[in-house]
Amino acid sequence: MSKRVLIVGGVAGGATAAARIRRLDESAEIIMFERGVHVSFANCGLPYHVGGVIAQRQELLMQTVDGLYDRYRIDVRIRQEVLSVDPIKKEITIKRLKDESTYQESYDALLLAPGAYPIMPNISVAAKDSVFTLHTMEDMDGVIKYIKQREAKHAVVIGGGFIGLETAENLIHKGMKVSLLQRSGQVMPQLDPEMAGLVHKELRDNGINLLLNTPIDKVCMADELEESDKNTDSGDASSGGLSDVSSDASGDVAIVLSNGEVIRTDLVIAATGVRPLVTLAKSADLSLGESGGVLVNGRMQTSDSSIYAVGDSVEVKNIVTGKIHPIPLAGPANRQARIAADNICGIDSEYKGAQGSSVIKVFSLTVASTGVNEKTAVKEGLDYEKIFLPAFSHAVYYPNPEVLLLKVLYEKTTGRILGATVIGKEGADKRCDVIAATIRMGGTAWDLQELELCYAPPYSSAKDPVNVAGYMIEDLIEGRVEQIFWYDVPSLPRDGSVTLIDTRGFDAFRKGSVEGFINIPVDFMRDQLDEIEKNKPIYLLCQTGLRSYVGARLLTQLGYNAKHIAGGHTLYKMLEEAGVVE
Numbered sequence: 046m047s048k049r050v051l052i053v054g055g056v057a058g059g060a061t062a063a064a065r066i067r068r069l070d071e072s073a074e075i076i077m078f079e080r081g082v083h084v085s086f087a088n089c090g091l092p093y094h095v096g097g098v099i100a101q102r103q104e105l106l107m108q109t110v111d112g113l114y115d116r117y118r119i120d121v122r123i124r125q126e127v128l129s130v131d132p133i134k135k136e137i138t139i140k141r142l143k144d145e146s147t148y149q150e151s152y153d154a155l156l157l158a159p160g161a162y163p164i165m166p167n168i169s170v171a172a173k174d175s176v177f178t179l180h181t182m183e184d185m186d187g188v189i190k191y192i193k194q195r196e197a198k199h200a201v202v203i204g205g206g207f208i209g210l211e212t213a214e215n216l217i218h219k220g221m222k223v224s225l226l227q228r229s230g231q232v233m234p235q236l237d238p239e240m241a242g243l244v245h246k247e248l249r250d251n252g253i254n255l256l257l258n259t260p261i262d263k264v265c266m267a268d269e270l271e272e273s274d275k276n277t278d279s280g281d282a283s284s285g286g287l288s289d290v291s292s293d294a295s296g297d298v299a300i301v302l303s304n305g306e307v308i309r310t311d312l313v314i315a316a317t318g319v320r321p322l323v324t325l326a327k328s329a330d331l332s333l334g335e336s337g338g339v340l341v342n343g344r345m346q347t348s349d350s351s352i353y354a355v356g357d358s359v360e361v362k363n364i365v366t367g368k369i370h371p372i373p374l375a376g377p378a379n380r381q382a383r384i385a386a387d388n389i390c391g392i393d394s395e396y397k398g399a400q401g402s403s404v405i406k407v408f409s410l411t412v413a414s415t416g417v418n419e420k421t422a423v424k425e426g427l428d429y430e431k432i433f434l435p436a437f438s439h440a441v442y443y444p445n446p447e448v449l450l451l452k453v454l455y456e457k458t459t460g461r462i463l464g465a466t467v468i469g470k471e472g473a474d475k476r477c478d479v480i481a482a483t484i485r486m487g488g489t490a491w492d493l494q495e496l497e498l499c500y501a502p503p504y505s506s507a508k509d510p511v512n513v514a515g516y517m518i519e520d521l522i523e524g525r526v527e528q529i530f531w532y533d534v535p536s537l538p539r540d541g542s543v544t545l546i547d548t549r550g551f552d553a554f555r556k557g558s559v560e561g562f563i564n565i566p567v568d569f570m571r572d573q574l575d576e577i578e579k580n581k582p583i584y585l586l587c588q589t590g591l592r593s594y595v596g597a598r599l600l601t602q603l604g605y606n607a608k609h610i611a612g613g614h615t616l617y618k619m620l621e622e623a624g625v626v627e
Contacts, residue, residue: 047072050389051137051152053127053325055084057375058158058356058382060108065386067117073390076120076150077113078127078139083182084110089375091185092208096215105182130155130329132349137325154351154389157326157339158382161319161357161373166203169265175298176264176313179208188314197311198222201300203261205232207405209316210244213253214408216314224254224308226261226300228317233412235403237419239531240452240466242625244407251408260303267299267309321358321371334360338371343395345385353389355381362398365417365463365484366425372399402481404474413477416464416484419454428457432517433530433612435589435619436510438472440502447471450616453480453514460490460522472505479511490518517590526597527608529584531617531626534559534610537584544577548587548596549614559586559617567592570599583607589615 050066050073052059063077077084085108093099113119124142131137136151163178177188191197198221202213205227216223225232225248231241232248232255248255300308321338323331332340332348338360345353357373359381377399387394402415422429431454437446449469455462465480467473483492493515500507508516520526537543539561547554547562554564565573567587577583583605585593593609600607610617620626 047074048389049074049151049153050076050156051150051154052077052156052158053137054158054160054356055079055121056086056088056158056160057378058160059156060085060113061379061382062156062158062355062386062389063113063119064117065383066390067119069386069390069392074120075117076122078125078137079121079123080126080142081181081183082123084108084113084121084123086182088180091179091182092211092215094185095179095188095212096218098215098218102182102186127325128328130325130352132329132352135351152351154353156385156389157347157352157354157358158356158378159322159325159358161371162322163315163319164317165315166261166317167263169263169269171266171269172264172298172313175266175311176315178315179212180319188312191312192219192221195297195311199224199310200312200314201226201298201308201310202314202316203300204228204316204318206234206316206318207403209314210248210405210407212314212316213248214251214406217252222254223252224256224310226256226259226308228258228260230258232257233405235401235414235418236412236466237452239620239625240412240450240468242620242623243450243468244410244412246623247407247410262301262303264298264300264313267297270299270301270307319357319373321360321373323358326354326358334369334371336360336370340369341396343384343397344388344393345381345396346388353385355385361396363417364398364400366421366427368425372401374399374401374403376402400481400484402477404477409470410468411470411473412466412468413473414464414466415477415481416462417454418464418466419452422454422463427463429454429463430457430518430521431455432514432521432528433590433616434510434514434517435612435615436513437506438469439504440506443502448615448619449473449476449510450612450619451476451510451514453518455490455518457522460518462488462490462493476509476511480514490515490522494519517594520594526594526601528611529608530611531620534617535626537561542581544581544583546577546583546585546596547614548585548592553588553614557618558614562586567596567599570596574603577605579605581606585609586617587613589613 052063063075087105090105110121113121126140128138128140136149138149140147163180168176178184200216200221201224202209203226213223213225231238233241298310326339334340339354339358341354341359347354356378360369360371384394384396400416404413434451436449439446447470452466454464462484467477498509545562547558547564548567550566585596587593590613597607597609
């Protein structure tokens with residue numbers, strides 16, 4: 046007897062699972078329900094079509110109703126909304142959106158892949174047509190149509206996550222002026238503040254009006270504020286705190302900030318995050334996690350063994366911390382869908398968890414991260430330490446090497462790699478991918494050292510930055526060197542009680558150093574030991590950390606108390622220019 050499998054939701058999870066089930070079981074009856082009209086599309090590509098980077102809309106359509114039927118004989122029912130699940134009868138209730146009629150379908154196995162829903166700000170009824178999300182193809186079409194019809198010149202993007210940043214950049218590509226509002230003090234919560242600071246600089250350098258620590262009260266039409274002024278006789282609510290971006294826009298839409306100031310614009314893109322869509326899970330009385338997502342086991346089964354769930358609606362284990370929480374990313378969703386399909390078809394398959402690997406293009410920067418950041422490490426009480434490594438994307442003697450900045454977290458006692466962020470114009474993604482693979486395998490600093498990575502001058506160096514990160518961590522664990530960080534430098538005494546040495550060459554030092562540092566190039570240090578007092582702590586600075594490390598090793602072996610500054614002048618200068626160092 047053939048198995049009857051019902052799938053709720055397409056896009057990444059549902060469509061992937063359906064295709065996998067068919068490849069494993071030709072006799073299975075597979076029915077997929079999708080509330081929208083597009084069953085499988087590249088939602089990560091939506092901002093790029095808005096900006097014209099992806100020119101053709103159809104490029105975003107990964108699969109169609111007819112395509113899924115022709116290739117896999119999957120019965121796809123679009124414009125049909127699943128209303129509820131009855132786990133006792135093992136049936137679902139569906140509404141046909143074209144005529145509001147309802148009907149039931151029974152199942153042997155049910156897969157829930159409804160995704161998540163966007164969080165929206167407080168919007169007045171009159172302003173709803175001017176506020177958009179970028180969650181579906183229809184959302185994208187609406188944004189493009191609105192900009193064209195209204196001849197919009199200015200947009201406000203609310204939220205600095207993936208979609209917010211990608212949308213802001215692509216609106217700039219479209220020739221618009223853009224303000225980006227972020228409720229907290231930084232964009233991209235998966236980054237630590239100093240790394241986010243580099244992203245802030247890139248956004249501002251490319252014309253984004255970035256407003257941090259800017260929670261909003263409501264979005265409404267400008268004439269609603271004017272009418273309110275008349276009614277209250279205040280006269281100040283919409284003008285006294287008016288942002289200077291208003292002159293770039295027609296001012297039809299008003300964003301009222303929590304401090305009472307107002308920003309006027311032509312349209313608003315809300316990208317303030319998502320929440321798991323669990324309406325059906327609640328109707329089936331499935332167990333939910335602390336964050337509100339559906340709880341699943343390693344087989345992607347819910348608390349009802351006949352019901353599976355995947356994607357943005359579920360909570361899964363973080364392989365670094367062991368904690369359970371939502372990780373709404375496309376890669377994990379696709380993997381979960383394959384695991385669920387295997388188990389539906391009788392193949393024992395286990396999802397072992399996620400680590401949150403991600404990458405984003407921010408104008409000329411690539412920003413990649415994996416595992417935990419330092420904020421999470423502190424919150425979870427992990428016994429960690431970190432390194433900063435400015436490096437080059439390829440051999441320095443090959444033309445146009447670009448600076449990469451790696452921040453790597455590791456477990457103090459074992460050297461196990463816990464997380465990394467890599468930012469740069471070239472090669473950041475591949476370095477982060479290598480570290481992500483190491484984390485997945487439970488690897489340590491010594492494993493980073495042993496990796497034999499591809500090398501040729503246009504692509505890397507004989508000692509890849511990933512290898513060098515392993516060497517640095519080993520030296521710290523073994524106590525061969527001690528380090529301080531960029532945020533320690535401003536508070537170092539300048540009263541002569543410590544010795545501050547810049548170990549770079551004379552030319553580099555003359556071009557600029559940090560206040561209070563004297564110049565003793567590491568190559569001449571042995572000849573100038575009489576200038577270095579042995580009874581004072583010594584802090585060494587260089588360009589990236591290599592020469593200061595060499596100097597620290599030299600002095601430490603001779604009985605000096607020497608520490609070097611992680612990341613060197615390169616990191617310090619980058620963060621100073623980004624406004625992170627005060």
